[in-house]
Structure formats: C-alpha cells, structure tokens
Amino acid sequence: MLKPLLIEIGVEELPAIPFLRELPNIESKWRKVLKSQELECAFKFYYTPRRLVLWHPEFPSYQPTRVEEFFGAPVEIAFKDGKPTPAALGFAKKCQVDVSELKESERNGKKVLYYQKEIEGSASIELLKDMVKTWLESLSFGKSMRWGSLKESFIRPIRSIAILLGDEALECEIFGVKSSPKFYPHRTVSYEPISFSHANDYFDKLKEGGVVLYPNERKEIILNQMEALEKEEGITIQKDLDLLAEVVAITEHPKALLGSFDEKFLVLPPEVIITSMKEHQRYFPVFLDGKLTNRFVVVSNAIADDYKLIVSGNEKVLRARLEDALFFWENDLKNGLSSEGLKDIVYLEGLGSLYDKVQREQKIGAYLAKKYLSRLKSEQPKKDNEQILALLDRTIGLCKADLLSEMVYEFTELQGVMGYYYAKQSGQDEALALAFKEQYLPDSEDSDLPSTYFSAIVALSYKIDSLLALFSIGKIPTGTKDPFALRRAVSGIVKIVLAFNLPFDIKADFAKLAKEYKEFDLSLLENFFIERLYSIFDANPSIIHAVLQSKERDLLELSSKISALKELSQSKDFKNEFATFKRVANIVKNVELDSLHVKPELFEDEHEKALWEAFLECDSKEYKNYLDRLNALFGLRGQINAFFDNVMVNTDNLQVRQNRHHLIASIYRAFLKVADIKEIGV
DSSP states (O other), rough: OOEEEEEEEEEOOOHHHHHHHHHHHHHHHHHHHHHHOOOOOOEEEEETEEEEEEEEEESBBBBOOOEEEEEEHHHHEEEEETTTTTHHHHHHHHHHHGGGGGGEEEEEEEEEEEEEEEEEEEEEEHHHHHHHHHHHHHHHSSBOOOOOOOOBBBOOOOEEEEEETTTOOOOOETEEEOOEEEEEEOOOOOOSSSSSSSHHHHHHHHHHTTTEEEEOOOOOHHHHHHHHHHHTTEEEEEEHHHHHHHHHHSSOOOOOEEEOOOGGGGGGHHHHHHIIIIIIOEEEEEETEEEEEEEEEEEEEEOOOOHHHHHHHHHHHHHHHHHHHHHHHHHHHHHOOOOOOOGGBBBSSTTTTTHHHHHHHHHHHHHHHHTTTHHHHHHHHSSSSHHHHHHHHHHHHHHHHHHSSSHHOOOOOTTTTHHHHHHHHHTTTHHHHHHHHTOOOOOTOEEEEEEEHHHHHHHHHHHHHHHHHHTTTOOOOBTBTTOHHHHHHHHHHHHHHHHTTOOOOTTTTHHGGGGSOOOOOOHHHHHHHHHHHHHHSSSSSHHHHHHHHOOOHHHHHHHHHHHHHHHTTTSSTHHHHHHHHHHHHHHHSSSGGGGGOOOOOOOOHHHHHHHHHHHHHHHSOSSSSSHHHHHHHHHTTTHHHHHHHHTTTTSSHHHHHHHHHHHHHHHHHHTTTTOOOOOOOO
16 A cells, blocks of 8 residues: 655754755665665655655555575485474474475475565554664765764754654654654744644645745746846846755745945955855855946845845845955055965975975976977967076966965965966066966866966976875875875876877876986876876777877877777777787787898798788878878788688798798787777777
C-alpha cells in the first residue's frame, strides 16, 4: 500500500554557502538511505533557510517481502545412517525450523543442506526514525555545532521534526527533539508553531504562514521582481547566478527592493563597490547605459506593508562599508606602489619572502621575454628591445605590491585588480597596469586568459615559479590534495602557451630555469605535467600516450601532434590501416632504432625495392603539418601489405633478414617522430 510521506526538519537559519556546497549531495544521500531499506521511490527535496523538506507523494507502507536462502553442511556429513548429526541439528537451529523441514541443494558440485524462507518486510513507520537520523548524520556542511547537552552535532540547531506517513504522525526523538506534526511559519507571521493533520494541510498552511517552500519559485519571484524594477526604472541589474543562489537559500518570502548610495562613492573602482555589495551584504549591482550607478537591489526576507525602513537600513549599512573603502582607496593612493614591504611577508618556509618570489619571477620573465621578444615587439613597436625588457622587469617587480595595500587587506579577492587601478592612477605604462590585473589568469577552469603577450609572460612567470619553487622543497601534490593549486598552474601554463602560440618545452625550458632553485629531480615535475595533459587535451588517452612516446615535450608540438592523430583516427579506414602498422611495430620491437642501415643491394624481391623507394619519397618531402605527414605514411599501407604477402621477413639469411628488419623499422621510426603507433587503442 502506498501513502504520502512528509518529513520536515525545522532548523535555525542555515548559512547559505556551506549549505549550497552540500546541496548537490542531499538528495542522493536520502536516496541511499531509501535503497538500504528497500524503500526506493520518487521524492522531492525542498528547502528554505529554516527547514529541510522531503516529500514523497507515494511511499511504501511496508518493505517488500524478501526470500532468504540458507546453505548448510554437505548432506553426507549432516546425516549418518539416516540420523541427523550435530551439523544438521545446528543448521536447523540457525534456520529456526525442525530438521525434517530442511531440504537439499547442489553447491560447488556437492549436495548440501538448504533452507529457504520468506521474510516479511517491516512497516515503514517503524523504520523512519532511524532512516531520518541516518540521513541527517550523513549530511556534511563542513563546520557543525552542538546545542544544549546534546552529543550529536548539526550545521545549526534543530528546532522541530515532523514525520507524517499518510495520516499517521510518527512520535520519536531525534537529536534531542521530539517529533510532532507542527512547523514554524515565517518569523514575521508568528513565532509559535502551527499544527497540521495531513500533507495538503501542511502545504496550505505553510503558504498561509508566509513561506514560499519551493526554491525554484523563490528564484522566479526574485527574477520577476527584478525585471519589473528594470522596466520601471530603465536600469540593468547584474544577476550574478551564485549570488542569486545564496539569496534563494536565505529567504522564505523574497522581496526585491531598490536602494541607493551617495554618488561620491562612484570615484571608487567598480570592482570595489560591487565586492562591498555582493560579498558582505548580498546586494545586486545596478547599471545604467553599461556603467555602474549609485543604486543597488537588496532582496528582503521580511513581510511588510511598507519597505522604506528596510531599504533605509540597508543603505546605512552599505554607506558604512563604502566609507571604509573610500578611506582605504585614498590612503593607498597616497602611499603609492612599492614592493619593499614584501620583504617582511614570508612566502613559504624554505622559499623566503614574497619579495624573494618576485625576484625569482623576474628572472623567469627575463628568460621568457628573450625567448618571445619578437612577439612583445609586435605589441609595442615604439619601444626598443631594452625598453621592453626593462618594462617587463619593472612590472613583475611591482605586480605583487598591491598585497600591501589596505584595500586588498580588506578585500583579498581584489589582489591584482587593485594594482591595476593604482598603477593607472599613478600614470604607469598601460601594459604594466593591465599585467597587474591579468597576472593570475587563468585562475579557474572557465577563466579568461591574459589579453596580451606582455601579460601572458607575467602570468607564466608567476605560475612557473610556483611550480619550480614548491617542487624544489618537496611540496608535490599527492592524490586529490593540492593545497597550492599546482595542477591549476599547469593547466594555466598550457592554456596560455597554446592560446598565444608560444613554444615551451617542459623538459628543456624547465631544466634551464631550474638552475635558480634548490636541486631536485626534474623528472618529477615533467611527469606531473604529463599527468595533467590527459585531462587538458580533448583526445583519446591512448592517442595522448602514443604522442608522448615520441619524446616530444614542446607543448605546441604536442598539441599539434595530438590533434593530427586524433583527426586521423576518426577516419573510416583508420582501423584497417592501423592493423597493418601495428604489425610493423610488433615486428621491429627488438630492433635498435638508433642504428638503422638499409642496403638496397641486399634486396631479393621487387616488393622490397618498391616499398623502400615509396618510403624514401614519402620521408624526403616537406609537409605543412603533422596530419599531412601521417596521411603520407599511412599511404604506404598498400606497399607494406604487398611486402608482407610476398616477402619472408625472417629468412634464414641473417644479412637479408636484418636488412628487411631495418627497412620495416625505418617506417616505424618515421612514425615515431609523431607518435608510437602501437600504443593507440582502437
């Protein structure tokens, strides 16, 4: 029999960010509990800041009846002379039946004692207490708290529990709270709990109590209210989706309201104002004609006839924040940009101060600038080479200076961004200022990249130093742990190099740059880089592996080879062609490729000569790209098959046999310049 099941866990206000981190797991954890009790069924999970709700329109009243099988001792041991032995008696006792009820079954080729019985499922109402408790204990929000004398902990104190199966309310105690069919309405409506008798009664009274239970409905209400404000005021509201999710999580009855602040604060960089709004107050910035205005949207959780006092209160709070920001801004401008203070900030034990890190980055930047000087020159044709190198050195030397500013101390997420504005205000070179803002890019999977070669070299210098420095003191990521985001640094380097078409060899270039660091095994860094390539390049892992076997370590060349081989592998004839060339690779697996010498005078068959001449013609040509080269090599398939069909490779004549091996190995070696074909999985 199916009945509706409603579970509400009433809590004190949930903190949005920890809750939202766990939100994707909440349903799956309840589903796991249902599965463990064989009570799987469809359900919905809803939430507000003060309640977690599980709603099952149709929930099984009982667990299904299940069949349990028991296997005992071999029959020949269980009975002697037709009488049961202790083995049979013990098995019957275990099955809670008389020996006469036991049967026989075959198991592993032997006849053994067997008993089967049906076990009726328990009533769901008897299981729900433990199920709910298990679910709550499985939820992980990071920090949790205890209240009263309770030993258990939860993200916030639990104030009410309601479990209603059909019309039957479960009476139990979980986390020190006795369950009853009651819920707390919106605080503006009442502080007293409201009773309900069935599920529909709950949903109706909850709505009457000022609570919008469904998160998607609250989201739509907020967006519709914002759209109305935009039309009415002729403005554009920046609808940050992460911020919107937070606001949905902290409201039960949302109301979007328009507030304002003094225009004098617009002298601040937009990022400062927006950060003050979003991070501290969860306000939405407002734009007019693409420019930030002195207005904002706050989503209230109050129910009121007049929201003027609420708007006024939020305006006062924001004003205080912006007054502080303005004070920081003016102070920082007076102090100017200087890296001297970085000498007093420890970077990491064994790696000196942040000033030492900046100096290491300057040396990397100088190396890269000389390597890519023509690219830098193309961006700044009015500067000579020495001026460009000097500007880059000065940029890297100053680009961490904003870490010393009062603004970044207050808003750490604005590091780099504030340096950009301070540099602009002090009349620094535009390339220097832009590099300040872009030095940490890309800083996430979907992040933008630096926009110029100049900024790209500054960003590369930062990431390369982080890798070399941390590897030099043994801070190497293991498993899923990566406290210094070195995997992200690798991804960033690869993305920048490919986007700007910059040659960079992870073996040769790192070997040259590593001379400035404490000696360490560079192969560890190379292998760390290679591991990341499998997740960076969009190709079959076997193709990436095959290309890596070519010993190529220049990222640009690796990318080109992987792309070419990937495209070739997607052709309809590739499987047939691949079989031929895998045979080539297998035949010569023990041949020393560094000392191949084919002697045409030892050819005994016209197919040998034809294959050799076709290969020489193919190998001597210049190709525009790796795909053309691979296509040409795969074009030898006909001659190779003819060779295998008509020529005995392992002939008794040792000289001829070796010559034929070297012929085949020459073709394999030509492939190996791009990839080791035998490593490809098709």
